[in-house]
Amino acid sequence: MMRISLLLPLVALAAACSKSELEQPLCAFDGNGRIVMQSGNAEAACVEPAPIPAGAKQEQSGRLTIIEAPLPPPFSGLTGQWPPDPVNDKPVFTRPAVPPELSYYVRAFPQPAEPAGDVLSMGSEHTIVLRNGCFFLDRAGTDDPLVLFPYSTALVVDEEGYLAFESRYELNTMGNVRVGLTAQTGWYGEPSDPDPALAEACGNHKVVSVTTVSNPFASPERFNPALGRYGERSGATEKQIVKRANKCAVEQAQREADRRLRDPDLDPIDCNRFWAF
Incomplete structure (x- = not known):
């Protein structure tokens, strides 16, 4: 059975930081979503959140909602070449799935605990949105499923300040695709019941797994x-x-x-x- 990891803030921090960095905990939220800092003359001994990404709405919980994003112009010229194929037999992962400074804004980023083998990277396109810190596959109707992300996917903030999905691999061939834009989601499974931890964080919604979250214009x-x-x-x-x-x-x-x-x-x-x- 495939093991699933649910990246909540402390788990994300443990995956992202070195031993010395682990001594600096995440700042805590109060009941109104405000960050609790140390008082007095001492500086706050915790990892502060990144600035709120462009186009995001911060809910009272402190989590973010992003339901759409503008597409950056995808073309720059007609003389480019295809990117090279990966040369590493074993992929090198260069970034955490959820950086500590972004983990304040999401309730969960569920994905397998280990990389999968070869997967079908094309085959469907869907829009993934963020609602009060939880990622949903936005489909017709009101009962959208939660998303189980592939191990290779990470959260980043792009050059224009938008929250986006990017590859965790050293060689990024999937390109950034902003949360709220149509992404290539590969082959996705039938809706299933959520893991108890995911249900506790995001509610008892069905879950669909996708094999990629890539930019249709990545190449x-x-x-x-x-x-x-x-x-x-x-x-x-x-x-x-x-x-x-x-x-x-x-x-x-x-x-x-x-x-x-x-x-x-x-x-x-x-x-x-x-x-x-």
Whole structure:
């Protein structure tokens, strides 16, 4: 049976820090979600939380809610090459799944206790959202399941300050994908009952496991042939192709969020003229 680890703040801290760092505990929350610091002249002897990520709402509990995020323009040019294949027989993990400074904001980040073998990395796309510190697969209806993440996935804050999923591997080929954006989730299992610790942290919701949480545009170079064909058909320059494709991708992502959260009757935006394969 696959062992599952539920990364709550203290567990995340233990996985993330060295022996010397373990002497510095996480700051505690009071009943209103405020951090309890040491008083007097002494500095707070605890790991303080990171700034609240962009676009996040902090609940009274101190945890975060993120249900959507803007898509950063995915294309920069048409001359890039595919990233190299990993060369390590045994993956090297360079980051904790939940850094201590982010663990304040999530109730649980469930994932297997050990890496899995080869998995199907493509096959489905879903939006993963954060609601009051718990991660859900946002689907039609009101009974969204919790997410069991693959061991290779970690939480980070990207360059623009948004909370995102990233690979824990030394060689990151999955790219960042922000919480609240559509991600490639690979093959996911049938909903199952939650582990007791997860149910205690996030409620008695069903759980689905995913095999990856990766950015559909992680390797934009794979779109280059189609973008080039668009340029041949339209007579657009490379700069115009990139600008138009980025504009369509960003607008498409926003329309998907609007359809998911506000008005399902809105017409979707079709960008296949740029990257149909």
